[in-house]
Amino acid sequence: MNISKVDLNLLVYLDVLLREGSVTKAANQLSITQPAMSNGLRRLRDLFKDPLLVRTSRGMTPTKRAIELQPIIRDVLSKLETTIKPEIEFSPLNSSRTFRIMASDYAESTLLMEVIRRLTTEAPNVSLDLITPSDVTFHDVEHGKVDMAINRFEELPLSFHQKVVWYDTxxxxxxxxxxxxxxxxxxxxxxxxxxxxxxxxxxxxxxxxxxxxxxxxxxxxxxxxxxxxxxxxxxxxxxxxxxxxxxxxxxxxxxxxxxxxxxxxxxxxxxxxxxxxxxPIALKIAWSPLLHHDAGHIWLRRLIVNVGAELTQ
Known part of the structure; x- marks a missing residue:
């Protein structure tokens, strides 16, 4: 297939469709009509020679082919968005951004207490919204609804980025x-x-x-x-x-x-x-590829890792 003949907007449609699991919700997300989104799904099915989403008792369910495509499409769109948008530097002193972090009680009491102390001088107007592991799912992190997760993980989705903060006895x-x-x-x-x-x-x-x-x-x-x-x-x-x-x-x-x-x-x-x-166990940070190149996110990740290194000296 010649890529020049493919409407790349269809990849955006597919990304949102698989994330929302609903034609109506996807149409609202993209600010287009439901018939337009339905037409987009029909064209996607023709393009990939697969139904992609099928109606079941649980609603619209992705096929095996769609599940395989999802991380690939998301990675392509994330890199494309990063490439075409202007580079904006993050200024901690001037930022009033709120970062949402899923953290275990262990990470909160040992690591994040010191991170918060550092924020008071390095980023006085930055806020942290700390939520517990039972409040979120892997999908929330994957979709960027949660900036990062800090915990001890046995398994993580392959699409996630991760970094060890420290090892503990x-x-x-x-x-x-x-x-x-x-x-x-x-x-x-x-x-x-x-x-x-x-x-x-x-x-x-x-x-x-x-x-x-x-x-x-x-x-x-x-x-x-x-x-x-x-x-x-x-x-x-x-x-x-x-x-x-x-x-x-x-x-x-x-x-x-x-x-x-x-x-x-x-x-x-x-x-x-x-x-x-x-x-020993490993305390890790995990985050979505959607936020991997975000300047503010990069700054916060580095701060957390640096604090972790200082606390293990």
Whole structure:
């Protein structure tokens, strides 16, 4: 097929159609009539020799071919838009932009507290809208509705850009009056009561079944490898809750060391190394290719990475 005979506006139509999953919504997004969008879909079907979107009980559903095309089309349009629009420098001191960041409780309390402190002098009018992992989906990040996600990810869509902020080890936190600290052996660790903190992924969370060890995360996965299991009495999604409980009661919180270090100067808390090996975890930034070349986004990414590097020195 000769590319010169292809109406490139059709690629824009396809990008919006696949993002919105509706002819009506896509037409509204592009400020064209619904018949015009329907005609565009018909021409796209002729161009790709595929229905692309089919009506099912869940509404308009993309075909396998459409799913394969979506990241390719989006990448092409993103690069084209970056190429043709004038380059605008980002001025942190003069900007009043709001960045929406999905961040885990762990990232908020350890990394973003320092980032916010830096913003007060480097970008005093820039605002951060911090949202939790359960508030968003991968699609929100992919579509640029969320500027970036900062968390510990097991898997990310291939289209995402990502960068490691730091690697963190694990520590155990408990009340300084807990008699176990005198002999913090694996046997005594397993005999104690524990509080579990969620690793928090995208989307709405669900309850935890203590019997499903494989879903409990890094700490319990490593215990399983040596044929052991801990006695979890409390499940929470908040590190500060875990730390407060560990401080107040004879219960152990095993969590990333940077979170544990928030209580390093607390005389009522004892921080100990785990009595078994747990591999380090990576805190990462992930963002959409749609925002990869945005000047403000680039500035904020660099700031976050630099702060992360300073906090690990």
């Amino acid at each position: 694990f520590s155990c936190v408990t009340n300084r009056r807990n008699p176990l600290i005198e002999d913090f052996s694996l046997e005594n660790y397993l005999g104690a009561k524990h509080i579990w903190v969620s690793k928090t992924g995208f989307g709405v969370g669900v309850g935890i079944d203590p019997k499903e060890v494989q879903k409990l995360g890094w700490v319990d996965a490593e215990l399983t490898k040596i044929g052991k299991k801990r006695n979890i009495r409390v499940f929470t999604r908040h590190y500060h809750v875990a730390l407060q409980l560990a401080k107040a009661q004879n219960i152990i919180a095993t969590l990333p060391s940077k979170a544990a270090s928030l209580y390093l100067d607390d005389s009522e808390v004892k921080i100990l190394p785990p009595p078994f090996d747990i591999p």
